[in-house]
Amino acid sequence: MNALLTVTGLTVRLPLDGEPRKVLSDVSLGIGHGEAVGLVGESGSGKSMTARSIARLLPQGAQVEGEIGYAGTDVRALRGQGLRDFRSKVSMVFQDPRAHINPVRTIGDFLTEALRVNRRVSRRVADGQAVRALEEVGVADSRRRLRQFPHELSGGLLQRVMIASALLTEPRLLLADEPTTALDVTTQAEVMAILDELRRERGLALLFITHDLELAAAVCDRTMVMYAGRIMESRASALLHERPLHPYTAALTAARPSVLRRVHRLTTVPGRPVSAFEAPGGCPFAGRCAHVEDRCRERRPDLRPLAGGEVACVRAEELHQEPAVTRD
Amino acid sequence: MTAYLLRRLGMLVATLLVSSFVVFAGLSLAPGSPLATLSGGRSLPPESIAVLVERYHLDEPFLSRYASWIGNAVQGDLGVSISLRQDVSDLIAARAGTTAGLILYAALIMVLTGVGLGLLAALRPGIVDSLVVMSTAVVIAVPPFAAAILLIGVFAVNLEWLPAFGNGSGLWDGIRHLTLPAVALATAATAAIARVTRTTVRKEMDHEHVQTAVSRGIPYMTVVRRHALRNAAVPIATLAGMTTASMIALAAVVERAFGLNGLGAYLVNAALSKDFAVVQGISLVLVTAFVLVNTLVDVVAATLDPRIKLGRQT
Amino acid sequence: MSSVVTSQRLPARPRTHRWRPGLGPLGTTAAVTILAAVALAVLGPALTSADPNTSDFAKAYGAPEAGHPLGYDGQGRDLLARLLTGAGTSLLGPLWVVALSMTAGTVVAVTAAWVGGRLDSVVSAALNVVFAFPGVLLAMLVAAVFGAGLGAAVLALAVAYVPYIARLLRSAALAERRKPYIRALEVQGAGAWAICLRHLVPNILPLIAAQATLFFGYAMVDLAIISFFGLGVQPPDADWGVMVASGQSGVLQGFPAESLMAGGCIVVLVVAFNVLGERLCGPARPGVRSSPRRWRFRFGAAS
Ligand SMILES: Nc1ncnc2c1ncn2[C@@H]1O[C@H](COP(=O)(O)OP(=O)(O)O)[C@@H](O)[C@H]1O
Ligand SMILES: [Mg+2]
Numbered sequence: 001m002n003a004l005l006t007v008t009g010l011t012v013r014l015p016l017d018g019e020p021r022k023v024l025s026d027v028s029l030g031i032g033h034g035e036a037v038g039l040v041g042e043s044g045s046g047k048s049m050t051a052r053s054i055a056r057l058l059p060q061g062a063q064v065e066g067e068i069g070y071a072g073t074d075v076r077a078l079r080g081q082g083l084r085d086f087r088s089k090v091s092m093v094f095q096d097p098r099a100h101i102n103p104v105r106t107i108g109d110f111l112t113e114a115l116r117v118n119r120r121v122s123r124r125v126a127d128g129q130a131v132r133a134l135e136e137v138g139v140a141d142s143r144r145r146l147r148q149f150p151h152e153l154s155g156g157l158l159q160r161v162m163i164a165s166a167l168l169t170e171p172r173l174l175l176a177d178e179p180t181t182a183l184d185v186t187t188q189a190e191v192m193a194i195l196d197e198l199r200r201e202r203g204l205a206l207l208f209i210t211h212d213l214e215l216a217a218a219v220c221d222r223t224m225v226m227y228a229g230r231i232m233e234s235r236a237s238a239l240l241h242e243r244p245l246h247p248y249t250a251a252l253t254a255a256r257p258s259v260l261r262r263v264h265r266l267t268t269v270p271g272r273p274v275s276a277f278e279a280p281g282g283c284p285f286a287g288r289c290a291h292v293e294d295r296c297r298e299r300r301p302d303l304r305p306l307a308g309g310e311v312a313c314v315r316a317e318e319l320h321q322e323p324a325v326t327r328d
Numbered sequence: 329m330t331a332y333l334l335r336r337l338g339m340l341v342a343t344l345l346v347s348s349f350v351v352f353a354g355l356s357l358a359p360g361s362p363l364a365t366l367s368g369g370r371s372l373p374p375e376s377i378a379v380l381v382e383r384y385h386l387d388e389p390f391l392s393r394y395a396s397w398i399g400n401a402v403q404g405d406l407g408v409s410i411s412l413r414q415d416v417s418d419l420i421a422a423r424a425g426t427t428a429g430l431i432l433y434a435a436l437i438m439v440l441t442g443v444g445l446g447l448l449a450a451l452r453p454g455i456v457d458s459l460v461v462m463s464t465a466v467v468i469a470v471p472p473f474a475a476a477i478l479l480i481g482v483f484a485v486n487l488e489w490l491p492a493f494g495n496g497s498g499l500w501d502g503i504r505h506l507t508l509p510a511v512a513l514a515t516a517a518t519a520a521i522a523r524v525t526r527t528t529v530r531k532e533m534d535h536e537h538v539q540t541a542v543s544r545g546i547p548y549m550t551v552v553r554r555h556a557l558r559n560a561a562v563p564i565a566t567l568a569g570m571t572t573a574s575m576i577a578l579a580a581v582v583e584r585a586f587g588l589n590g591l592g593a594y595l596v597n598a599a600l601s602k603d604f605a606v607v608q609g610i611s612l613v614l615v616t617a618f619v620l621v622n623t624l625v626d627v628v629a630a631t632l633d634p635r636i637k638l639g640r641q642t
Numbered sequence: 643m644s645s646v647v648t649s650q651r652l653p654a655r656p657r658t659h660r661w662r663p664g665l666g667p668l669g670t671t672a673a674v675t676i677l678a679a680v681a682l683a684v685l686g687p688a689l690t691s692a693d694p695n696t697s698d699f700a701k702a703y704g705a706p707e708a709g710h711p712l713g714y715d716g717q718g719r720d721l722l723a724r725l726l727t728g729a730g731t732s733l734l735g736p737l738w739v740v741a742l743s744m745t746a747g748t749v750v751a752v753t754a755a756w757v758g759g760r761l762d763s764v765v766s767a768a769l770n771v772v773f774a775f776p777g778v779l780l781a782m783l784v785a786a787v788f789g790a791g792l793g794a795a796v797l798a799l800a801v802a803y804v805p806y807i808a809r810l811l812r813s814a815a816l817a818e819r820r821k822p823y824i825r826a827l828e829v830q831g832a833g834a835w836a837i838c839l840r841h842l843v844p845n846i847l848p849l850i851a852a853q854a855t856l857f858f859g860y861a862m863v864d865l866a867i868i869s870f871f872g873l874g875v876q877p878p879d880a881d882w883g884v885m886v887a888s889g890q891s892g893v894l895q896g897f898p899a900e901s902l903m904a905g906g907c908i909v910v911l912v913v914a915f916n917v918l919g920e921r922l923c924g925p926a927r928p929g930v931r932s933s934p935r936r937w938r939f940r941f942g943a944a945s
Binding site: 055083084086087088091092096099103104105113117169 | 535536537539540541542543544545546547550554555558559562632633634635
């Protein structure tokens with residue numbers, strides 16, 4: 001496959017209480033040109049850290065192993081100007097636009113900063129591009145918006161501004177870290193639609209992070225499920241959603257409330273999600289899994305090919321045959 | 329914004345009225361007659377007394393005296409110095425330049441050095457940071473007269489780099505003469521600015537929007553300048569402005585220590601020699617400047633932080 | 643009567659402003675420094691046989707010798723004796739300033755918070771306006787009217803400090819007043835005086851103590867400034883501010899001992915009071931120390 005981004009064996013340790021703690025464990029993934037990949041998991045599973053590793057935005061003192069390649073360059077070796085150039089080719093959309101946009105600078109400033117600072121585009125030209133970008137993401141009255149401050153805009157508008165600014169530098173890869181989680185439901189749908197449409201128009205590659213399996217299935221070609229800093233399952237979205245292979249994926253599917261399915265009780269995955277450094281030996285999900293056996297706790301299951309995708313569960317085949325993969 | 333400015337203007341006028349009233353009321357609070365206070369206990373010829381009575385409307389009730397005094401003051405008439413027999417406004421005009429220059433110079437030193445040191449400490453955790461933190465903890469407690477004495481001892485007496493006394497003549501010589509006084513005046517304030525800069529810049533650098541800027545490939549120092557420092561500018565500017573205001577009163581200390589011919593030193597002399605018209609005049613000018621600078625600080629803070637306009641005032 | 647009733651069956655009084663459990667090494671050092679200064683000021687005259695006011699011009703700027711371990715000042719007076727007597731005046735002045743301004747400030751704050759309503763708004767507005775008068779300037783004005791002297795200076799500073807203290811304590815008292823236990827006491831019929839004196843004020847006492855400590859340091863500097871002007875303590879009485887001023891001619895002639903030592907004493911004690919004040923009722927998180935708000939007082943207007 002002609003991959004734009006390849007991550008191989010990524011392991012990240014972050015200092016916590018003075019000790020390095022593993023938050024990502026042997027993560028590998030690839031994103032092709034123009035491909036949309038979903039990354040799904042409960043909070044704390046390491047989704048954001050994966051995106052931040054790629055964008056080289058890890059907190060101070062992070063220890064990183066593994067390889068990250070972007071269009072043939074070794075991302076981890078980048079320094080100085082090279083790193084800044086790479087960053088301007090990979091845009092990031094953050095979860096909470098209100099926190100991620102400088103409150104004392106104008107929207108116009110936020111939109112044009114990268115153009116003006118990095119590309120030395122003149123203010124007039126940059127403003128013109130910003131106006132067009134705002135129109136593309138469906139922000140009306142865009143010229144006036146440029147002079148407004150973030151606190152004058154709603155959360156949904158701000159996230160559109162964020163998306164517009166991410167697209168302004170014409171990146172080839174977009175890292176979207178729960179871009180709609182902070183928004184209310186109707187705004188979520190609108191913002192998602194815009195993001196999806198613009199991405200397809202421009203043939204942008206996308207890493208779409210969410211804790212919503214269904215949303216990922218709707219937007220992405222391929223979806224990966226993450227738990228305790230590891231990839232548990234990775235398959236074409238439709239397949240993953242319809243016939244999950246890993247019990248964790250199945251549990252996530254069941255946990256999602258749906259108006260279409262008749263759900264009497266809102267099921268949640270029992271137990272608390274764990275971070276990579278808290279995970280027990282063997283399968284990290286063993287403690288919460290309804291299908292756990294003794295051998296699950298013995299060895300950590302590797303990701304292995306199965307049924308057109310990959311899965312990290314020793315019982316995947318047997319469970320795959322049983323139709324009763326918890327869905328009540 | 330207009331409402332904010334109007335409210336601030338109202339407060340300004342109220343404060344000025346109260347302050348000027350305090351300055352004026354001293355005359356009536358003093359033991360003995362206002363005439364005795366004005367003459368500072370000197371015995372004056374009858375015609376001088378008549379002039380004083382007329383000028384200060386001493387034969388009228390208190391409030392109308394205040395009204396005519398403040399009316400004159402607004403028109404630039406601050407009375408006559410008893411000891412020099414000159415218009416107080418002329419005496420003030422002759423000295424205001426020195427004091428204003430001294431304060432501006434000190435404010436410049438304070439902002440440049442304070443922000444510089446604070447940034448250094450904020451961006452270089454470890455030895456540099458600890459050094460700045462520890463030294464500012466001590467320097468912040470050094471009163472201006474102690475700083476003045478130290479500077480005179482080291483730079484004027486021992487090293488003989490800079491003059492320790494007088495105003496000097498001409499621009500360059502004047503600046504040389506103002507340097508040690510300005511440093512003395514700025515010493516403790518610089519430490520305070522450094523500390524505020526350090527804490528606020530640190531705090532701002534931890535904000536998510538800084539990460540956004542980094543993720544856009546903006547160079548580090550540009551991020552620091554455009555985001556951390558820009559957002560820290562409100563507390564820094566507020567403190568810098570208020571500190572500059574406080575220098576208006578503290579300038580007297582260094583002016584006396586360095587024998588500068590400024591307003592503050594003159595005020596002290598007038599207080600010592602009980603030249604009351606001068607004390608009143610200079611106090612009024614200084615308090616007005618003080619209140620104006622403090623108001624300016626608030627307005628600047630409001631323009632620096634767009635969120636303040638939305639009615640989130642203090 | 644009512645106080646007997648109220649002492650029983652009360653909802654537990656929540657402690658908002660806590661004494662910090664320990665002073666820590668730095669805070670202890672500061673406390674010890676202050677105690678040592680007080681001890682020296684009290685014992686001062688007994689520690690040296692020399693008289694602080696006897697001058698021997700033959701010994702002007704004289705070097706230390708037996709019985710005179712710090713040498714002599716420009717008028718041939720014993721420096722140690724002057725520093726020790728100076729400690730007394732330099733500590734007593736701020737003590738008065740703090741006692742007066744803290745008492746007045748607390749009364750204003752608690753009254754405004756307790757009565758609330760119009761009185762509170764009027765007091766707050768007034769405090770905002772009076773906020774603007776720098777203490778040192780007021781002291782100069784007062785000295786011009788009433789004559790130079792420590793008493794006038796103390797009074798002027800105390801008056802100038804009250805708005806700052808009252809503003810600070812008002813918000814604390816207001817927060818306290820809104821607590822359920824105060825409501826409960828009122829319902830039980832306890833008198834306003836009893837509640838304020840026995841419950842409200844004791845509960846904000848740590849804050850009051852911490853502010854008093856901080857303001858002691860500020861008062862020390864401001865009084866020294868006023869004495870430096872010659873408007874406070876009058877020569878020949880010894881005072882550190884006076885000594886810094888009178889030693890200035892010595893500095894110019896290469897004998898900086900008097901100014902340096904007096905100035906050094908002031909700086910050391912002010913640092914000690916700052917540190918102790920922060921430790922007494924500082925923020926709970928140990929990493930965060932001095933707050934910008936404090937510097938705003940220090941540099942904002944008081945001086
Ligand atoms: N700054 C940090 N320092 C140390 N650990 C962190 C930091 N940020 C996140 N973590 C830990 O890293 C793990 C993964 O976090 P994250 O990638 O944010 O999860 P997700 O985005 O999937 O919710 C969590 O266990 C979290 O506690
Ligand atoms: Mg996250």
